[in-house]
Amino acid sequence: xxxxxxxxxxxxxxxxxxxxxxxxxxxxxxxxxxxxxxxxxxxxxxxxxxxxxxxxxxxxxxxxxxxxxxxxxxxxxxxxxxxxxxxxxxxxxxxxxxxxxxxxxxxxxxxxxxxxxxxxxxxxxxxxxxxxxxxxxxxxxxxxxxxxxxxxxxxxxxxxxxxxxxxxxxxxxxxxxxxxxxxxxxxxxxxxxxxxxxxxxxxxxxxxxxxxxxxxxxxxxxxxxxxxxxxxxxxxxxxxxxxxxxxxxxxxxxxxxxxxxxxxxxxxxxxxxxxxxxxxxxxxxxxxxxxxxxxxxxxxxxxxxxxxxxxxxxxxxxxxxxxxxxxxxxxxxxxxxxxxxxxxxxxxxxxxxxxxxxxxxxxxxxxxxxxxxxxxxxxxxxxxxxxxxxxxxxxxxxxxxxxxxxxxxxxxxxxxxxxxxxxxxxxxxxxxxxxxxxxxxxxxxxxxxxxxxxxxxxxxxxxxxxxxxxxxxxxxxxxxxxxxxxxxxxxxxxxxxxxxxxxxxxxxxxxxxxxxxxxxxxxxxxxxxxxxxxxxxxxxxxxxxxxxxxxxxxxxxxxxxxxxxxxxxxxxxxxxxxxxxxxxxxxxxxxxxxxxxxxxxxxxxxxxxxxxxxxxxxxxxxxxxxxxxxxxxxxxxxxxxxxxx
Amino acid sequence: xxxxxxxxxxxxxxxxxxxxxxxxxxxxxxxxxxxxxxxxxxxxxxxxxxxxxxxxxxxxxxxxxxxxxxxxxxxxxxxxxxxxxxxxxxxxxxxxxxxxxxxxxxxxxxxxxxxxxxxxxxxxxxxxxxxxxxxxxxxxxxxxxxxxxxxxxxxxxxxxxxxxxxxxxxxxxxx
Numbered sequence: 001x002x003x004x005x006x007x008x009x010x011x012x013x014x015x016x017x018x019x020x021x022x023x024x025x026x027x028x029x030x031x032x033x034x035x036x037x038x039x040x041x042x043x044x045x046x047x048x049x050x051x052x053x054x055x056x057x058x059x060x061x062x063x064x065x066x067x068x069x070x071x072x073x074x075x076x077x078x079x080x081x082x083x084x085x086x087x088x089x090x091x092x093x094x095x096x097x098x099x100x101x102x103x104x105x106x107x108x109x110x111x112x113x114x115x116x117x118x119x120x121x122x123x124x125x126x127x128x129x130x131x132x133x134x135x136x137x138x139x140x141x142x143x144x145x146x147x148x149x150x151x152x153x154x155x156x157x158x159x160x161x162x163x164x165x166x167x168x169x170x171x172x173x174x175x176x177x178x179x180x181x182x183x184x185x186x187x188x189x190x191x192x193x194x195x196x197x198x199x200x201x202x203x204x205x206x207x208x209x210x211x212x213x214x215x216x217x218x219x220x221x222x223x224x225x226x227x228x229x230x231x232x233x234x235x236x237x238x239x240x241x242x243x244x245x246x247x248x249x250x251x252x253x254x255x256x257x258x259x260x261x262x263x264x265x266x267x268x269x270x271x272x273x274x275x276x277x278x279x280x281x282x283x284x285x286x287x288x289x290x291x292x293x294x295x296x297x298x299x300x301x302x303x304x305x306x307x308x309x310x311x312x313x314x315x316x317x318x319x320x321x322x323x324x325x326x327x328x329x330x331x332x333x334x335x336x337x338x339x340x341x342x343x344x345x346x347x348x349x350x351x352x353x354x355x356x357x358x359x360x361x362x363x364x365x366x367x368x369x370x371x372x373x374x375x376x377x378x379x380x381x382x383x384x385x386x387x388x389x390x391x392x393x394x395x396x397x398x399x400x401x402x403x404x405x406x407x408x409x410x411x412x413x414x415x416x417x418x419x420x421x422x423x424x425x426x427x428x429x430x431x432x433x434x435x436x437x438x439x440x441x442x443x444x445x446x447x448x449x450x451x452x453x454x455x456x457x458x459x460x461x462x463x464x465x466x467x468x469x470x471x472x473x474x475x476x477x478x479x480x481x482x483x484x485x486x487x488x489x490x491x492x493x494x495x496x497x498x499x500x501x502x503x504x505x506x507x508x509x510x511x512x513x514x515x516x517x518x519x520x521x522x523x524x525x526x527x528x529x530x531x532x533x534x535x536x537x538x539x540x541x542x543x544x545x546x547x548x549x550x551x552x553x554x555x556x557x558x559x560x561x562x563x564x565x566x567x568x569x570x571x572x573x574x575x576x577x578x579x580x581x582x583x584x585x586x587x588x589x590x591x592x593x594x595x596x597x598x599x600x601x602x603x604x605x606x607x608x609x610x611x612x613x614x615x616x617x618x619x620x621x622x623x624x625x626x627x628x629x630x631x632x633x634x635x636x637x638x639x640x641x642x643x644x645x
Numbered sequence: 646x647x648x649x650x651x652x653x654x655x656x657x658x659x660x661x662x663x664x665x666x667x668x669x670x671x672x673x674x675x676x677x678x679x680x681x682x683x684x685x686x687x688x689x690x691x692x693x694x695x696x697x698x699x700x701x702x703x704x705x706x707x708x709x710x711x712x713x714x715x716x717x718x719x720x721x722x723x724x725x726x727x728x729x730x731x732x733x734x735x736x737x738x739x740x741x742x743x744x745x746x747x748x749x750x751x752x753x754x755x756x757x758x759x760x761x762x763x764x765x766x767x768x769x770x771x772x773x774x775x776x777x778x779x780x781x782x783x784x785x786x787x788x789x790x791x792x793x794x795x796x797x798x799x800x801x802x803x804x805x806x807x808x809x810x811x812x813x814x815x816x817x818x819x820x
Binding site: 273276280281284288291295299311312315318319323326327329330332348370373374376377637 | 647648652654655658659661663664665666668669699731
């Protein structure tokens with residue numbers, strides 16, 4: 001019954017989306033404004049129905065209902081409840097249901113909470129959201145039904161990929177999806193604005209909080225995913241330039257650019273066409289990423305549902321939505337007035353530089369990701385790996401960081417280059433000092449990119465605090481703090497990346513219990529190795545005493561065996577200290593009762609994710625700050641009218 | 646100019662769609678193609694691996710006639726499964742030389758006694774040095790060497806019965 005109810009809720013939601021689309025456009029174009037009254041309720045009902053469908057799927061997983069095909073193929077009654085729960089979206093059908101649920105709920109949120117947008121644009125936006133949702137409902141219902149039954153029901157399920165049996169799975173995909181799919185709101189806003197030709201500062205102010213919210217969640221999702229890959233895959237790396245990682249990075253790059261250009265549009269009414277274009281591109285990148293991952297045309301460690309039929313379906317959706325949006329853009333944007341001009345030395349120019357650099361990185365990542373596909377079309381096979389991305393995107397990202405330091409110190413409208421230079425004097429001095437001390441102490445030992453990374457991270461870190469210089473800190477608005485913290489987060493993250501690649505010490509040994517290993521100031525005493533049984537796995541677990549001068553700590557790297565499906569994973573032991581992480585992986589047994597141990601000391605590596613969290617926190621503060629200011633202004637205006645009356 | 650810029654994204658996107666479609670509908674080809682095809686055979690000179698066959702050097706593979714070079718090992722199960730196909734190739738007129746990888750003469754002799762001996766010469770590559778130089782990742786593999794000592798084809802894995810005509814065709818084409 002539960003599965004059938006879920007499916008019915010989905011069909012109903014799809015029907016409502018169709019209704020919402022027809023009502024919005026008939027109301028706007030057909031001269032029947034009374035139809036518009038039903039658009040918002042339709043959007044809200046759709047959000048509720050998708051949430052119900054999703055909750056029902058989760059219920060099926062929690063109850064291990066083995067008459068449902070998806071539960072059979074992705075779950076097992078012996079699994080801990082957290083993984084039953086997370087298993088609901090650890091597969092193709094479930095994650096697509098999560099996708100339409102996020103889309104439906106985002107649409108409902110726009111219907112309920114958006115007050116600043118002009119009414120006709122609001123209705124056109126909701127119509128746009130319904131149009132995109134409709135395609136994904138069709139995809140779900142016709143080719144990826146999560147509620148399909150299996151008859152006869154098997155006695156038990158096949159289990160979940162053990163790599164995914166990690167608490168991270170409960171958190172990382174939903175957050176990422178909220179951001180990824182949340183960008184559909186920006187896309188629909190752009191459609192709405194193009195349809196009603198309302199591309200102006202008021203529109204940008206209405207769109208900004210939605211972009212910010214999606215971007216904050218996307219940032220958190222990427223940060224969490226990076227940390228998950230770091231500790232779960234046991235390679236000691238935190239970013240692999242895998243097509244799926246790139247698929248989440250590309251929307252983030254576009255959304256970051258959008259976040260800055262929408263500010264220019266909101267503050268100075270400039271960059272109109274460009275902002276609309278970015279809003280279209282950001283969610284397009286989400287869709288392209290999904291296509292690349294789900295169609296199996298690129299090989300990836302994440303590819304869990306390789307199916308050309310589904311691939312063609314998503315390709316058709318891509319062509320329809322992105323192609324349609326770009327055609328609408330071409331058709332309508334000519335009639336949108338050019339925005340306000342600005343001087344060469346101004347905050348606007350700095351933000352244009354930011355946008356250009358972000359767009360170039362986006363383009364390079366896109367080309368790198370698709371390059372194997374392009375050459376294959378001409379009969380050659382290549383794969384593009386981390387060296388390409390590091391070497392190509394790295395220097396541009398560093399240039400972007402420098403622009404990020406200068407941007408907030410440049411005034412809107414018009415500034416003087418000499419004054420901007422003066423404000424950057426202290427950061428420049430710090431850059432010089434760091435460069436000289438690094439050359440003295442670490443010359444020849446670290447590469448050029450980590451070297452520049454450290455220099456830029458430290459100077460930009462200081463520069464990002466400069467907007468607070470000589471200001472009344474209590475009267476500084478929350479969104480300015482948000483910007484400062486987000487920019488500081490970029491510097492912190494960069495410092496972590498540079499430290500990791502410059503100073504990591506790696507040691508691979510074959511040790512038997514009783515041996516002592518010395519590396520990077522740490523002493524590891526390998527005490528014993530013993531079997532251990534978990535919920536649905538057994539493991540070999542090493543007991544290792546580690547110490548650095550003072551008292552010792554016991555850590556337990558494991559090699560885990562899962563029975564269904566039969567797989568081995570390595571659970572790295574991580575010991576976090578203020579200045580870095582010790583990362584120990586237990587490998588295979590080699591002859592003579594010795595075991596491979598891989599030990600890394602990674603100075604300041606945790607800064608990478610701390611920076612990511614700071615960036616997201618800064619975004620959240622900016623969001624709350626802007627919204628609060630909006631409420632306060634409205635409240636004061638109401639007070640003023642009351643007093644006048 | 647502005648008009649051009651406005652429509653540029655759509656044009657680019659249509660290009661991507663064409664690319665995606667071609668990637669999606671192209672037959673899936675996951676075979677690894679050797680980069681050594683067309684390259685001259687790396688120079689080597691190996692001691693004899695079997696008591697009744699002469700040793701093998703790379704110069705002996707450039708005799709004007711195309712030959713097969715088969716890497717195998719006595720400890721390799723697919724190599725034993727491949728033996729009848731090599732026999733068939735030899736009967737069809739193919740000249741076959743072998744390289745035994747990480748092996749010992751007594752084991753090779755026993756292997757050939759069990760599975761037949763289609764080889765004209767067999768070299769012993771005790772430390773996989775030649776195997777690595779050939780860019781080969783496992784046993785068995787079979788290379789077609791044209792008369793001038795260049796690699797014309799690399800067959801990864803064992804030769805199945807269906808592959809025999811294809812190998813003979815390629816051997817003829819390498820003339």
